[in-house]
Amino acid sequence: MAQQDVVIIGGGISGLSMAFYCSQAGMKTTLIEKGKAVGGSFASHHYSSNGDSFWLELGAHTCYSSYQNLLGIVEACGIFDTIIPREKVPFTLLKNGEVKSITSGLNIPELLVSAPNLFRLKKDNLTVREYYSKIVGQGNYRNTISHFFNAVPSQVTDDFPADMMFKSRPKRKDVLKNYTFKGGLQSVAHTIAARKGIEVRTGSPAETVAMSGGRYVVRTEDGQEYSAGALVLALPSAVASKLLQNVNQAVAHHLSLLKYADVDSVGVVVRKENVSLKPVAAIISPDDTFFSMVSRDTVKDDNFRGFAFHFRPGLDDNAKFKRISEVLGVGLPKIEHTVTNFTVLPSLRKGHREWARKADDLLSGARNLYLTGNYFGGMAIEDCVSRSHDEFDRMAR
Numbered sequence: 416m417a418q419q420d421v422v423i424i425g426g427g428i429s430g431l432s433m434a435f436y437c438s439q440a441g442m443k444t445t446l447i448e449k450g451k452a453v454g455g456s457f458a459s460h461h462y463s464s465n466g467d468s469f470w471l472e473l474g475a476h477t478c479y480s481s482y483q484n485l486l487g488i489v490e491a492c493g494i495f496d497t498i499i500p501r502e503k504v505p506f507t508l509l510k511n512g513e514v515k516s517i518t519s520g521l522n523i524p525e526l527l528v529s530a531p532n533l534f535r536l537k538k539d540n541l542t543v544r545e546y547y548s549k550i551v552g553q554g555n556y557r558n559t560i561s562h563f564f565n566a567v568p569s570q571v572t573d574d575f576p577a578d579m580m581f582k583s584r585p586k587r588k589d590v591l592k593n594y595t596f597k598g599g600l601q602s603v604a605h606t607i608a609a610r611k612g613i614e615v616r617t618g619s620p621a622e623t624v625a626m627s628g629g630r631y632v633v634r635t636e637d638g639q640e641y642s643a644g645a646l647v648l649a650l651p652s653a654v655a656s657k658l659l660q661n662v663n664q665a666v667a668h669h670l671s672l673l674k675y676a677d678v679d680s681v682g683v684v685v686r687k688e689n690v691s692l693k694p695v696a697a698i699i700s701p702d703d704t705f706f707s708m709v710s711r712d713t714v715k716d717d718n719f720r721g722f723a724f725h726f727r728p729g730l731d732d733n734a735k736f737k738r739i740s741e742v743l744g745v746g747l748p749k750i751e752h753t754v755t756n757f758t759v760l761p762s763l764r765k766g767h768r769e770w771a772r773k774a775d776d777l778l779s780g781a782r783n784l785y786l787t788g789n790y791f792g793g794m795a796i797e798d799c800v801s802r803s804h805d806e807f808d809r810m811a812r
């Protein structure tokens with residue numbers, strides 16, 4: 416059985432950033448990821464044909480100058496010069512078959528009357544609907560802005576805590592406001608995973624966690640066992656809850672209280688000459704079968720264009736591809752390549768900060784057990800890395 420200082424389960428950006436901090440401190444670190452490659456929602460799909468290659472984001476697509484912890488890791492990994500700008504193409508609204516600007520959906524008089532509330536109203540203890548319908552007006556919220564918010568975590572966000580939706584953080588002045596990386600986000604994931612001191616095991620999910628002689632023993636589906644003094648779970652809350660059943664019922668139960676939504680994504684790659692749609696960053700279509708379509712037009716390619724549709728759950732493939740073909744104006748035979756991806760994102764609710772505080776209380780009494788993920792300070796990449804940073808600090812103490 417492999418004996419490590421720390422075993423991390425889950426190879427998304429939460430697990431990878433934790434692995435980075437642990438390995439930097441000289442700890443023998445194993446990271447277990449059930450997928451074929453690391454990255455989770457911080458991964459890019461690669462496609463190549465006749466020597467032409469292309470990548471497309473099916474999950475996260477944009478990083479910001481305020482992602483200071485992520486940037487710290489990027490610098491330490493020596494890949495700061497792989498940061499590339501995103502083209503300035505618009506976020507658009509699809510209404511009555513026409514692609515328009517987001518602002519075209521706004522009632523300006525209503526916006527002007529409501530906007531002063533921005534200076535009066537605090538987000539604390541209000542839901543997204545309660546807060547933003549006062550800031551932009553109820554009609555604007557219902558008809559336009561709510562759809563824009565829903566597009567962010569691919570689910571209805573009316574009941575999300577307003578203060579966890581968009582957070583303002585200090586920005587770095589020497590970095591582009593928003594950016595991605597050469598080769599897509601996956602390039603960062605792979606660079607972290609390749610660091611000295613991190614042993615990565617992909618392709619088999621962690622199935623059970625037990626305690627033996629004061630150490631955690633993780634068993635994967637393929638029968639491998641890993642033993643470590645410290646355990647980090649960097650997984651969707653429901654999976655983490657299940658794995659902890661036999662080692663910490665209190666934390667397992669607390670994790671089971673969180674709700675989450677399925678995100679059902681389909682990516683398509685089309686030869687450039689076959690799409691007439693003007694370049695867009697994204698399309699949001701109110702009350703449609705998809706929450707958003709995020710395009711690769713933000714990083715131009717000579718041969719291909721790529722589009723990731725994030726659908727409402729429960730649609731069959733025929734319905735999804737019919738809608739993709741309609742929105743892009745491209746017949747199905749012209750779609751050169753498709754890829755599907757299922758993931759989950761937390762459905763945060765008012766009072767989530769109390770949930771997170773209680774989680775930390777329970778963890779402080781647990782033996783060398785650490786939790787990171789996108790359900791603590793928020794869902795953004797930087798929230799995940801910040802959480803890993805804090806959990807690593809606790810481990811180091």
Ligand SMILES: Cc1cc2nc3c(=O)[nH]c(=O)nc-3n(C[C@H](O)[C@H](O)[C@H](O)COP(=O)(O)OP(=O)(O)OC[C@H]3O[C@@H](n4cnc5c(N)ncnc54)[C@H](O)[C@@H]3O)c2cc1C
Pocket residue numbers: 424425426427428429430447448449450453454455456457473474475476477478567569619620621622649650651654678680725758759760787788789794795796797799
């Ligand atoms: C469509 C979409 C668009 C987004 N856009 C942005 C954006 O532009 N900017 C931004 O900042 N954030 C964005 N986000 C949010 C951000 O990408 C995620 O919150 C973040 O990447 C989550 O990272 P994570 O490591 O916590 O979870 P995940 O990425 O979900 O990683 C968890 C990992 O655990 C693995 N796993 C599950 N079960 C097991 C098991 N039993 N054993 C081993 N491994 C297991 C999974 O395969 C997965 O790789 C977006 C999210 C989505 C879905």
